[in-house]
Amino acid sequence: MxxxxxxxxxxxxxxxxxxxxxxxxxxxxxxxxxxDDMTPAQGRIAARIGPHGTRLTDLAEQALVTKQTAGHLVDQLERAGYVRRVPDPTDGRARLVQMAxxxxxxxxxxxxxxxxxxxxxxxxxxxxxxxxxxxxxxxxxxxxxxxx
Amino acid sequence: MxxxxxxxxxxxxxxxxxxxxxxxxxxxxxxxxxxDDMTPAQGRIAARIGPHGTRLTDLAEQALVTKQTAGHLVDQLERAGYVRRVPDPTDGRARLVQMAxxxxxxxxxxxxxxxxxxxxxxxxxxxxxxxxxxxxxxxxxxxxxxxx
DNA sequence: CCATTTTCGTCAGATCATCTGACCATTGTC
DNA sequence: GACAATGGTCAGATGATCTGACGAAAATGG
Structure with a gap:
């Protein structure tokens, strides 16, 4: 200007x-x-994972994206070894995203x-x-x- | 959480x-x-247009995107009637993006x-x-x- | 306990923003 | 005037995001 x-x-x-x-x-x-393989979008999801793991739906809500987008990003994070998905012992439908x-x-x-x-x-x-x-x-x- | x-x-x-x-x-x-047809990305470009018009390259630099991206967004803004491109009288290569x-x-x-x-x-x-x-x-x- | 509704997550497909690389036209410099 | 620098576009790829549809499990309510 x-x-x-x-x-x-x-x-x-x-x-x-x-x-x-x-x-x-x-x-x-x-x-x-x-x-060098983590993108800002992945980071915004990863930053919201709680100490014991967090459900995908919760991550999506907190990051203000759809659960589809969150799922996509968690896929990438999982492939890169940053996180893992484990079954939620309290809910058979749900899985917890945890830090690896x-x-x-x-x-x-x-x-x-x-x-x-x-x-x-x-x-x-x-x-x-x-x-x-x-x-x-x-x-x-x-x-x-x-x-x- | x-x-x-x-x-x-x-x-x-x-x-x-x-x-x-x-x-x-x-x-x-x-x-x-x-x-309702302006996206946040378009807004970030549009917000940097100066009173007398601004060159695409300058818009790109200020918005931290490549000039290709800026050009793409300006195309959309132009199609939607928000801005126009006029020749820069001081430089035959350049064009000024102005608010319409x-x-x-x-x-x-x-x-x-x-x-x-x-x-x-x-x-x-x-x-x-x-x-x-x-x-x-x-x-x-x-x-x-x-x-x- | 079964039927219905809600919740959790995924699949499929589309769109949009963004990048890299190549390229052309004009300008400025020596 | 040759040549590097600058302004901008074209082409193609990738990544983040959305909407819509769906399956499976859970919760609810007779």
């Missing part, structure tokens, strides 16, 4: 930049560590990167401002996250 | 909720107003919705916290938006 030097950006757009930056950092780091060993490695690395990036941001903002930012975002979440 | 009631979420995820919420609100409102009348209508409506949603958020947070949030996000943008 060539104009509007002083435009007041909308709050949602300002929120978008850090989210995008984190995703980019995360995928770059995972790829560098050899996990390789999946747990990715999660551990991703958590580490997240903390590093967040530490950079906190260093840039200062502790006080970072804390205020977090508090404000947590309150904003009350009205922006319907799956809270 | 059934566990982790008190998990400390990472800052980027907290940023993601408002961004997603705004996008959802925006597209719902546009669809309700009859602009219908595009300007959408932009006006989108701006209105954005302001409404932002006003809701400000009401929820209180003026002071909302101002702190904006200030913190603007500073964070310094290290998270490479296209600033």
């Amino acid at each position: 060539t104009e509007d030097p002083e435009e007041r950006q909308n709050l949602a757009l300002l929120c978008f930049y850090p989210a995008r930056a984190m995703e980019a950092r995360l995928y770059a780091a995972l790829a560098a560590a050899g996990f 060993e390789r999946g747990r490695e990715v999660v551990a690395l991703a958590r580490k990167i997240e903390h590093e990036v967040e530490a950079e941001w906190t260093a840039h903002l200062g502790d006080k401002t970072a804390a205020q930012l977090r508090a404000a975002l947590e309150r904003l979440r009350e009205v922006t996250d319907p799956y809270r | 059934t566990e982790d009631p008190e998990e400390r979420q990472n800052l980027a995820l907290l940023c993601f909720y408002p961004a997603r919420a705004m996008e959802a609100r925006l597209y719902a409102a546009l669809a309700a107003a009859g602009f 009348e219908r595009g300007r209508e959408v932009v006006a409506l989108a701006r209105k919705i954005e302001h409404e949603v932002e006003a809701e958020w400000t009401a929820h947070l209180g003026d002071k916290t909302a101002a702190q949030l904006r200030a913190a996000l603007e500073r964070l943008r310094e290290v998270t938006d490479p296209y600033r």
Whole structure:
């Protein structure tokens, strides 16, 4: 663009930049560590798998995609060795998607990167401002996250 | 999920909720107003068209997609009457993508919705916290938006 | 307990967004 | 004027996503 030097950006757009930056950092780091076969879409599904496994339908709902899409992505994650499907002992129709060993490695690395990036941001903002930012975002979440 | 009631979420995820919420609100409102043929991908391109028109290559760069993808989306926007392509008077190779009348209508409506949603958020947070949030996000943008 | 309805997941097929690679036309440079 | 750089398109492939239909198991309700 060539104009509007002083435009007041909308709050949602300002929120978008850090989210995008984190995703980019995360995928770059995972790829560098050899996990170069996981796509962002797979990641968004994988990130929602609970400690004891999660049903496909629940993953789909939380990730805001259809269960067909979720199933497709879980197929890929399973083929790549990140997750496995086990029967749900409490429901014969259902299966639980669980993290496999390789999946747990990715999660551990991703958590580490997240903390590093967040530490950079906190260093840039200062502790006080970072804390205020977090508090404000947590309150904003009350009205922006319907799956809270 | 059934566990982790008190998990400390990472800052980027907290940023993601408002961004997603705004996008959802925006597209719902546009669809309700009859602009139901614009997809999010088209919107992300259209949102970057400057007042006097913008080159395809620039749109692609700012939207973080290839120029082929941008061209594809502009084709659709053009077919739907949202934008037009005109020759760039300063460069015979280039063409400027400009908003057409219908595009300007959408932009006006989108701006209105954005302001409404932002006003809701400000009401929820209180003026002071909302101002702190904006200030913190603007500073964070310094290290998270490479296209600033 | 059986019949009906709901829920969980899959199959099939389509569409859309996106990419890589090749290519042409124009521009700018030496 | 030759040649590299830039703006854009064409062609083909892939991946994420959807809608619709379906089978199997579970829950519900006489």
